[in-house]
Amino acid sequence: MKLRTLLKLVDKVNITTDMWTSxxxxxxxxxxxxxxxxxxxLQKRILNFCNVPPPHSGVVIADxxxxxxxxxxxxxxxxxITVDNASANDSAIRIIKDDFELKNALLVGGRLFHVRCCAHITNLLVQSGLAEIRGIIDxxxxxxxxxxxxxSRLNVFSEIxxxxxxxxxxxxLDVPTRWNNTYLMLDTAIKFKEVFPRYHIVEQAFQWVVTPEQWEMVGNVNQVLSVFNYVTNVVSGSEYPTANLYLPEVWRMKEVLMxxxxxxxxxxxxxxxxxxxxxxxYWGDSNLLMSIAAVLDPRYKIKLINFCFPIIYPLTEACSHIKNVLAVLKELFESYIFANTACILQETAQVNVSSCSSSSAIVGDVVSKISEGRSRFADHIRSSDIIRPIKTDLDVYLEEDVYICGKNENRVYIETDFDALAWWKCNALKxxxxxxxxxxxxxxxxxxxASKSSFSASGKVIEPHxxxxxxxxxxxxxxxxxxxRALHGIKRKSAGDKLVEVELPTITTSTT
Structure with a gap:
């Protein structure tokens, strides 16, 4: 099916955008x-890979x-619209947001419209922390x-x-611009901390000896980075995960830092x-999108918010943020009721008309009497004062217990195999x-x-030749x-700058 046809069949489209220089x-x-x-x-398609001449101001990006x-x-x-945390991007989103506000096309006042890249913010956090041991890393x-x-040098190192x-x-050997590669380099190098000084004795030209105290600093910093590395692995796949997976990782980062x-x-x-x-x-205010997505995970619901917000925020602020999330969630749901009730009634009417037309010639008089009886009963209900409010989908969903994942043969809960979209597909009628x-x-x-994977592929297209x-x-x-690739179900292989893994050669230790 062509992309344009697919887009016509969906109600909502989410956009990511990023810049690249060839x-x-x-x-x-x-x-x-x-x-x-x-x-x-879940579908991801490139819409445009277009030339954007400098200057890359907010107006140019918005146009x-x-x-x-x-x-x-x-x-x-x-x-x-999801973008990196750059000032030009912020300006562009403000311009586009103003356009949408004029059309009254923003949900919950546009509070979910601008999404900041989680991976980019995580990188900013880590880079500020790595500054503490920048000299050791070098x-x-x-x-x-x-x-x-x-x-020959590798052979000597391997023998020691x-x-x-x-x-x-x-x-x-890491890629310096990728902090998670740096973490892996340090995590491996610390295992050889006894080898480097001995190698210096054999190879006098080797001048980059890290002291035991510095190795201790590396180990302590790496304990923090290991948590951030896990978060990065969750959010950095070219096949991006659903939005419900982020909040559990974000609050874990804040807990470790505290x-x-x-x-x-x-x-x-x-x-x-x-x-x-x-x-x-960047995350001081409650991140509404992450929070609402977590509530819509049947394993978490509101219980995750109640659990992690007191960790991320002071107690008084946590209560305020929890109330805000619930208020926005209900407001968002009400907007969906307004937008989708007509569609659901129309679908139901089409089914009823279809079923009635197939048997109208046989039971026409009976249907007429039943309809008259229903009409009289409806008048009676409207005239009474005892109508009770019906619970909404949201009320029923939040009141029910959280979903507990099954266990594997080792009696371990299979959390990683849970698919939130598949669960909602199965419960769509409810x-x-x-x-x-x-x-x-x-x-x-x-x-x-997930969008940056396009830049890795473009390197193969716009090579120097x-x-x-x-x-x-x-x-x-x-x-x-x-x-x-999407049409034939072919997944793109990850490309781009990669860390260098060097296997130590097998050396037979000489006897003296």
């Missing part, structure tokens, strides 16, 4: 749409997005570069490691304090309106990482390949 020194912007199709499958929405005829379907990186540059009976058999604020080491307290300042700057809201909310990407390709040609190649 070897042509041409700036491009990728615009990707995310939605749930009629079979409840590029407007053209994309107009070309694809989705102006009335835009649900959210020494470790330069030392590993020196060792892996020649096989074998004499010390170390189980680890590889060194990792614990480290009372650490006995001053450098850990300083690091945690800086990272908390960043956390509160929650006619709430399931439609859940479909739209869970499809919102809270990270632009093909640097004369016109921007329109590049767009056709990138978008076309993305659509063909």
């Amino acid at each position: 070897c042509q020194k041409v700036s491009s912007m990728v615009v990707t749409c995310h939605f749930v199709d009629s079979t409840w499958c 590029a997005l407007r053209n994309c929405f107009s070309n694809w005829e989705i102006e009335d379907k835009i649900h959210t 020494d470790v990186r330069q030392g590993i570069k020196y060792i892996v540059a020649f096989e 490691a074998k004499r010390l009976h170390l189980p680890c058999k590889k060194l990792i 614990i480290k604020c009372d650490d006995r080491n001053e450098y850990m307290r300083s690091m945690a304090s800086r990272m908390i300042d960043k956390f509160d700057k 929650y006619r309106i709430l399931s439609r809201m859940a479909k739209d909310i869970l499809a919102v990407p809270i990270s632009t990482v 093909r640097a004369s390709l016109a921007p329109d040609t590049v767009q056709m190649l990138l978008c076309g390949s993305d659509w063909v």
Whole structure:
């Protein structure tokens, strides 16, 4: 099915956008749409890979997005826009948001419209923390570069490691711009902390020796980074996860940082304090989208909010944020009632008309009498004062117990295999309106990482030997390949800068 046809069949489309500069020194912007199709499958498609000349101001980015929405005829379907935390992006979203407000096309006053990239904020947090051991990181990186540059050096290093009976058999060289690679490099290097000083004795030119005290600092910092690394792995897949998975990770980060604020080491307290300042700057206010998505996970509901908000915020603020989440959730649901009740009644009427028309010739008089009886009864109900309010989908959903995942053969709960969209698909008839809201909310990407995979593929298209390709040609190649892969169910392999893993050679220790 063509992408344009798919987009016509969905009610809400979520957008991610990011900028990229090629070897042509041409700036491009990728615009990707995310939605749930009629079979409840999460879909991601590139809409545009267009040339955006500098300066990349908010007005320029907003105009590029407007053209994309107009070309694809989705102006009335835009649900959210996810962008990196850049000032130009903030300005662009404000401009587009004003356009939507004039059309009265924003849900809950536009409070869910602008989504900040979770991975980008996590990176800002970690970079502020890594500044505490930046010099040590540089020494470790330069030392590993020196060792892996020649096989003879690697052989000497491997022989020392074998004499010390170390189980680890590889060194990792990171990509400096990717902090999670740096974490893996440090996590591996610390296992060889006894090898580096001994290697310095053998190889006098090796000058990047880290002291035991510095290795202790690396170990302490890595304890914090391990939590952030797990979060990054959750949000950084090219096949992006549903939005309900983020809040449990975000509150865990804040909890770890608060614990480290009372650490006995001053450098850990300083690091945690800086990272908390960043956390509160971007997530100090209740992140409504993450919270609402978590409530729409049947495993969590409101109980997760009640559990984690007192950890993330002071008690008085936590209560206020919980009330705010519930208020926005109900307001959002009411807007879905208003928008979808007519559609559901129309669908029901079509079914009733179809079933009645097939038997009208046989039971016409009977139906007429029944209809008259129903009409008289309805008049009686309307005239009485004892009508009780009917519980909404949302009320029923929140009052029910949370969903408990099953256990595997080892009697361990299978949390990782739970699919929130599949659960809502199975319960769509029970929650006619709430399931439609859940479909739209869970499809919102809270990270632009899934879109960045397009840039990795573009490196293969705009390589130095093909640097004369016109921007329109590049767009056709990138978008076309993305659509063909989606049509045939072919997943894109992750590409781009990767860390270097160097296996230590097997050395037979010489005897003396």
